[in-house]
Amino acid sequence: MGNRKATLLVLPATVISFFVVVGGLLAALMQSLGLLPFAGPPTLNSSAYLTVAPDLPSAVALSFGIAAASTLIAVIFGFVTAMLVMRGRFGGRLIAMVSTWSIPFPHLVGAASMGLLLGDAGFLARIFGTDSWPELVGGPAWIAVIAAYSWKESAFVALVVTGVLLTRATAYDETAALLGAGRLRRLRHVLVPLSLPALGVSATIVFVYVFGSYEVAWLLGRPYPEPLPVMALRLFSSASLSSRPEAAALAVVTTIVALGAAGLAALALRRVPLWQ
Amino acid sequence: MAVILPAPAESRKEATRNGLFASRRLGRWGRWLLVLAMTVWFLAPLLPLALWFFAERWSFPGILPQEWGTGAVQEALAQGAVPAFGRSLGVALAVMAVATPMGLLAARAFAFHRPHGAGFLSALVFAPLALPPFAAAFGLNVLFLRLHLPPMFGIVLVLAVYALPYTTFTLRVAYGAYECGFEDEARMLGASRWRVLSRVHLPLLAPALMRAAFLAFLVGWSDYVVTLLVGGGTLVTVPLLVASAAAGTGNDAMLSVLSVTAVLPPLVLLLGAAIHTRRRLGVRS
Numbered sequence: 141m142g143n144r145k146a147t148l149l150v151l152p153a154t155v156i157s158f159f160v161v162v163g164g165l166l167a168a169l170m171q172s173l174g175l176l177p178f179a180g181p182p183t184l185n186s187s188a189y190l191t192v193a194p195d196l197p198s199a200v201a202l203s204f205g206i207a208a209a210s211t212l213i214a215v216i217f218g219f220v221t222a223m224l225v226m227r228g229r230f231g232g233r234l235i236a237m238v239s240t241w242s243i244p245f246p247h248l249v250g251a252a253s254m255g256l257l258l259g260d261a262g263f264l265a266r267i268f269g270t271d272s273w274p275e276l277v278g279g280p281a282w283i284a285v286i287a288a289y290s291w292k293e294s295a296f297v298a299l300v301v302t303g304v305l306l307t308r309a310t311a312y313d314e315t316a317a318l319l320g321a322g323r324l325r326r327l328r329h330v331l332v333p334l335s336l337p338a339l340g341v342s343a344t345i346v347f348v349y350v351f352g353s354y355e356v357a358w359l360l361g362r363p364y365p366e367p368l369p370v371m372a373l374r375l376f377s378s379a380s381l382s383s384r385p386e387a388a389a390l391a392v393v394t395t396i397v398a399l400g401a402a403g404l405a406a407l408a409l410r411r412v413p414l415w416q
Numbered sequence: 417m418a419v420i421l422p423a424p425a426e427s428r429k430e431a432t433r434n435g436l437f438a439s440r441r442l443g444r445w446g447r448w449l450l451v452l453a454m455t456v457w458f459l460a461p462l463l464p465l466a467l468w469f470f471a472e473r474w475s476f477p478g479i480l481p482q483e484w485g486t487g488a489v490q491e492a493l494a495q496g497a498v499p500a501f502g503r504s505l506g507v508a509l510a511v512m513a514v515a516t517p518m519g520l521l522a523a524r525a526f527a528f529h530r531p532h533g534a535g536f537l538s539a540l541v542f543a544p545l546a547l548p549p550f551a552a553a554f555g556l557n558v559l560f561l562r563l564h565l566p567p568m569f570g571i572v573l574v575l576a577v578y579a580l581p582y583t584t585f586t587l588r589v590a591y592g593a594y595e596c597g598f599e600d601e602a603r604m605l606g607a608s609r610w611r612v613l614s615r616v617h618l619p620l621l622a623p624a625l626m627r628a629a630f631l632a633f634l635v636g637w638s639d640y641v642v643t644l645l646v647g648g649g650t651l652v653t654v655p656l657l658v659a660s661a662a663a664g665t666g667n668d669a670m671l672s673v674l675s676v677t678a679v680l681p682p683l684v685l686l687l688g689a690a691i692h693t694r695r696r697l698g699v700r701s
Contacts, residue, residue, distance in 0.1 A: 146529030153522040153580055154537050156514075160552055160577040161543045167555030176558055221454055224447070231451040238458045244682030246638030248655050249675045252662040253461035256468060256672065263464035266479050291461060323443060345545055352548025355640050359662055369550055376554060376645070391551035402546035 172388035188385035203367040207351040210289035215343050218297025225302050242295040251356040254288040277360050284360040293346045304338040344405035348398045368394045468672035488669035504653040511636030514576040516629045519583025527591035544578045553645035567647040574642050579632040590624030654678045
């Protein structure tokens with residue numbers, strides 16, 4: 141009886157999730173294998189995958205690099221922010237307030253703001269002089285893209301870590317301080333171990349999100365080489381009919397890498413002590 | 417030296433005030449440097465946005481606009497900012513209205529009962545966190561076209577699924593700290609099921625419900641890719657206007673007006689929630 145009631149309770153959420161997740165992925169898979177053509181009879185073939193194969197290594201590597209760099213910076217800055225918030229006092233309250241500002245920013249708007257800040261006619265270029273301003277937007281190092289992602293996601297990491305630390309770390313931290321532990325030792329033996337699970341979860345979410353996200357790299361990146369999602373959307377909206385299966389093939393590859401990364405992270409997190 | 421152990425309930429503020437965490441001079445300087453650096457990091461992208469908003473003319477080498485004004489607002493209005501705002505609001509509110517109650521029901525089931533196949537079901541609800549939205553939208557675009565569903569319906573459905581992990585998780589955590597005894601007591605005192613729900617259950621969950629609803633609103637309000645792909649460009653929301661302004665050149669003032677438009681509603685909600693929480697806590701203490 142209890143079981144049937146529970147199933148009824150989760151039914152609405154799982155039905156629409158099933159439709160979107162499984163239905164969407166199956167349709168994308170069928171499209172990539174030539175089973176859902178716009179015109180003509182469906183034929184099972186792998187030509188879409190073979191067509192995109194030469195560009196795949198560089199696209200995967202680029203997407204991976206952008207996601208890894210953004211995640212690393214977001215985790216470091218987010219952790220520093222959380223530590224400052226935990227310190228309390230005026231500085232902590234200031235940082236808590238300031239970091240909340242980027243939460244309501246849509247990623248696209250964050251990217252647009254980064255463009256106005258870092259572009260070659262941007263605010264920083266105006267302040268620091270014009271002649272030798274480096275190519276941050278559309279440059280070879282994808283700096284504006286990584287900056288936009290890590291700006292937004294560092295606030296997210298800080299929010300998650302602070303939420304965990306405020307409820308769980310305060311008592312341990314005070315006890316360690318009373319027993320004479322200094323700043324660095326408390327950081328190493330109390331605050332870092334207690335934040336590790338929260339850092340791991342938020343880093344995974346950030347990495348997977350950035351890996352599969354389109355608009356920031358499209359707006360602030362360069363035309364070639366392209367990250368996976370940018371290439372996929374270009375093919376999806378291009379006029380030729382053969383490009384739809386290729387776009388779907390890229391979507392399938394992106395999904396496999398993203399799900400694989402999430403799975404690996406879940407396995408790694410199980411090994412972290414303190415994982416609830 | 418006598419050390420008085422603080423009571424477990426004593427707040428962190430107290431410990432800070434009585435000097436338990438008093439820092440040496442070097443540490444204090446280092447901390448202020450970090451505070452300054454992180455403040456600059458979080459606020460720097462907002463500065464050019466604010467300046468461009470009021471810039472009538474701001475040609476290149478100038479550090480500040482040469483002419484101030486609000487002509488860009490007229491430009492943004494001419495681009496259809498008002499109807500786009502209405503559509504964005506519609507999408508965000510619809511996503512919120514779908515994902516919050518569904519997340520509530522799922523969270524209650526996961527917290528108090530064990531549904532058949534709980535592992536699979538929760539994997540399904542949380543899968544969108546690891547699934548690139550454009551990949552789902554590619555496949556669904558074809559399905560929706562074949563099923564002849566209106567674009568607004570498809571967009572809200574997909575975004576609600578992308579909001580569900582956040583609403584379910586937030587409410588699942590809240591149910592973790594939820595005391596079922598209050599409900600039993602109200603039932604025992606003769607309250608009807610409906611009264612228990614409206615006078616006990618929902619008020620106890622109100623803060624988490626507000627947080628979950630805000631997150632769902634944010635998912636609907638900020639989306640670009642799903643609206644573009646599932647809607648096929650027919651439903652022009654604020655992010656779509658921002659994207660077309662940002663992709664062009666020479667309209668930075670209008671871009672900043674549209675950007676501010678895209679940030680304002682969730683910001684107002686966030687500030688409103690903060691003020692509301694502070695007032696509630698103030699009344700209690």
